[in-house]
Amino acid sequence: MKPSFLAAVLFLAARAALASQPFAVESRGGASVLSGPESLRVYHLGDNDSLPPMIAPTTGEPFDRWYTCSTKLALRMAIAPERLGLPPAARVLFTAGLGQNIYTPRTVKIATLDELAGDRPYSGWLEASAGLDVLLPGAPLALVRGNQAYSHLSLDLHGGTQGPWSFAGWTQFHAHHIPDLVSGKPLPEVVGWGTLETQPGLAGDVTAFAETSLISVDAAPPAWMQWSGGRPALHLLAGATGSAGSMLLAGGLHAALVAGWMGDPLGHGSASFPAAGYAFLRTEIRRVGFNATIDRPIIDGGSAVARHEPWVGEVAMGVVLRVWRLEASLGPVYRTNETASMEGAGMRAGQLVWQWSASYVQ
Numbered sequence: 177m178k179p180s181f182l183a184a185v186l187f188l189a190a191r192a193a194l195a196s197q198p199f200a201v202e203s204r205g206g207a208s209v210l211s212g213p214e215s216l217r218v219y220h221l222g223d224n225d226s227l228p229p230m231i232a233p234t235t236g237e238p239f240d241r242w243y244t245c246s247t248k249l250a251l252r253m254a255i256a257p258e259r260l261g262l263p264p265a266a267r268v269l270f271t272a273g274l275g276q277n278i279y280t281p282r283t284v285k286i287a288t289l290d291e292l293a294g295d296r297p298y299s300g301w302l303e304a305s306a307g308l309d310v311l312l313p314g315a316p317l318a319l320v321r322g323n324q325a326y327s328h329l330s331l332d333l334h335g336g337t338q339g340p341w342s343f344a345g346w347t348q349f350h351a352h353h354i355p356d357l358v359s360g361k362p363l364p365e366v367v368g369w370g371t372l373e374t375q376p377g378l379a380g381d382v383t384a385f386a387e388t389s390l391i392s393v394d395a396a397p398p399a400w401m402q403w404s405g406g407r408p409a410l411h412l413l414a415g416a417t418g419s420a421g422s423m424l425l426a427g428g429l430h431a432a433l434v435a436g437w438m439g440d441p442l443g444h445g446s447a448s449f450p451a452a453g454y455a456f457l458r459t460e461i462r463r464v465g466f467n468a469t470i471d472r473p474i475i476d477g478g479s480a481v482a483r484h485e486p487w488v489g490e491v492a493m494g495v496v497l498r499v500w501r502l503e504a505s506l507g508p509v510y511r512t513n514e515t516a517s518m519e520g521a522g523m524r525a526g527q528l529v530w531q532w533s534a535s536y537v538q
Contacts, residue, residue, distance in 0.1 A: 199432070199458050199492050199531070201509055203248050203275035203303055204383055204419065207535050208505065209267075209311060209328065211452040211498040212405050212439025217252040219535035221275070223509070225527060240348065241282045242296060242514065242527050248275030250305075260310075267311040267442050271332075277301040278344040279469045280368070284352075287367045289481060294517035296482045298373040299469035300344020301423055307332030307383075311441055315389035317414065324409055325392035326441045332383045338423065338468060339376035339475070345369030372481075374472040381421025387413050387432070405447025409454075410435040417460065423469070426488075428462035436496075450537070452498040456507070460490045470515055485516045494531070503535040 198208040207219045223246045250273030257266040280286075281295040308331055315325040336342070345366065353363050394409035411434045418427040436454025439447075467484040474481055494507015509529045 199456055199494065199505075199507070200417075201246070201490075201492075201511075201529060201531055202243065203246055203273075203277055203301070203305070203334075204332075205531075206250070206271060206307075206309070206330075207252065207503070207533055208456075208496050209269070209309065209441050210411070210434060210438040210454065211496060211503055211537070212450045213254075213443040213446055214252070214269075214537045215254045216538040217535050219250055219252070219503075219533055221248040221250070221531070221533050222246065223529050223531045225529045240278075240280050240284045242279065243511070243529060244278045244280050244348070246275060246277040248273050250274075257310075262310065263313070265313045265442060267444070269309040269311075271305070271307045271309065273305050275303055275305070276342060276344065276347065277303075277469075278348050280348070281372075284348070285367060286372065289372070289477070292372060292481060293519040294482055294515070296470045296515045297472075297474045298345060298368045299339065299472070300342035300347075300373075301336065301338050301379060301469065302342035302344070303334045303336035303379065303381075303423075305332050305334045313442055315392065318389050318392060320391045320393060321389070322392040322394040322409070324394050324411070324440055324442070325389040327388040328386070328413075328415075328441075330385045334379070334381040334383060334421065334423070336379050337377070338379045338472070339374045340370060341376040341378075345373060371474070371476040373475055374469060375475055375478070377422070377472075379422045379468070381419060381423050383419045383421075385415065385417050387415030387430075390414050390431075403448045404437070404451035405443070405445070406437045406439050406450075406452050408436070409438050417462070424467055425465040426462050426467075428460050430458060430460035432456060432458040449500055450498060451500070452496065452503075455495050456493065458490075458492040462488045462490070464488055464514075467514065482515055482517045485512070485514050488512055488514055492531070498535075498537065501537050503533075503537055505531075505533045507531060 201223045225244050252271040255268040257268045279299040310329045312327045318325050391412035397407040413432045434456045438452045438454045470482050470484045473479050489512045492509040496505040512526045
């Protein structure tokens with residue numbers, strides 16, 4: 177297969193179908209590709225809404241509201257680009273992972289439809305995924321090109337379960353009562369889960385992503401820092417995201433600014449002691465057609481009790497630090513209201529979620 181044809185296929189798939197883009201939340205994200213070359217990466221991604229500052233109504237518990245938590249374990253390995261008919265300068269990464277997402281209304285104390293008042297139901301998603309990331313030299317939309325301008329395409333497949341079959345309720349309930357479990361105290365009654373929860377079912381999704389440099393500026397590293405394999409650089413990136421399947425139907429546009437000391441996104445060599453440290457700012461606007469964690473009928477009554485917002489915005493920021501084989505990232509993500517059916521003006525303007533990652537990199 178000719179490289180140009182394969183690149184075109186991947187690009188069209190990404191434009192047509194959300195995927196393993198860096199710094200994204202909800203099990204559709206992945207570790208950054210800017211910390212330097214890697215042959216193997218084992219990493220954990222986590223999101224949680226219970227860290228301050230919190231954006232929540234005055235009623236209810238100051239934790240576990242709306243998109244409450246996710247965790248994902250993944251393995252990423254490099255593949256020779258020639259195996260896919262791509263030029264040697266390209267970079268190809270295969271990823272396989274297992275993740276769980278947990279969703280609740282504005283408080284985990286809600287037990288009846290009247291209390292729900294149009295808010296999103298309890299829900300969960302347990303998913304296994306496999307995907308391919310392709311980084312290509314060149315950036316057709318670049319306004320300023322340095323030595324590291326690139327384009328990033330990815331395509332992922334997700335399969336799993338939703339509702340009670342995701343074990344989201346079981347996970348959250350027992351995580352909240354670890355002290356009781358340790359001390360042997362009787363556990364309280366489960367509230368909401370199993371009644372105001374979306375119906376069980378299988379789930380399958382295709383997710384995709386395309387991103388390219390608009391501005392790429394870098395400078396040669398000083399001689400005393402060449403051991404790190406990095407250099408000072410700045411990337412302004414823009415792209416399109418999309419998702420299609422039984423959990424989410426959505427498409428969006430995003431932009432990201434990344435600056436600091438980072439590796440070559442297209443690098444294949446290894447540094448004597450890899451090191452990187454950089455900050456990112458990412459914005460996205462999404463058009464949502466369906467969100468199963470909001471729109472799917474619930475167990476009690478068998479009908480839908482909420483509806484999604486058609487437009488959702490997101491702003492994420494954070495830092496990434498790599499020292500030799502260890503890498504970590506941390507930052508907040510602000511997301512606008514996802515539920516259009518909530519009763520009461522001003523009940524919710526948005527939500528702040530914290531995201532982190534931890535990686536072992538070879």
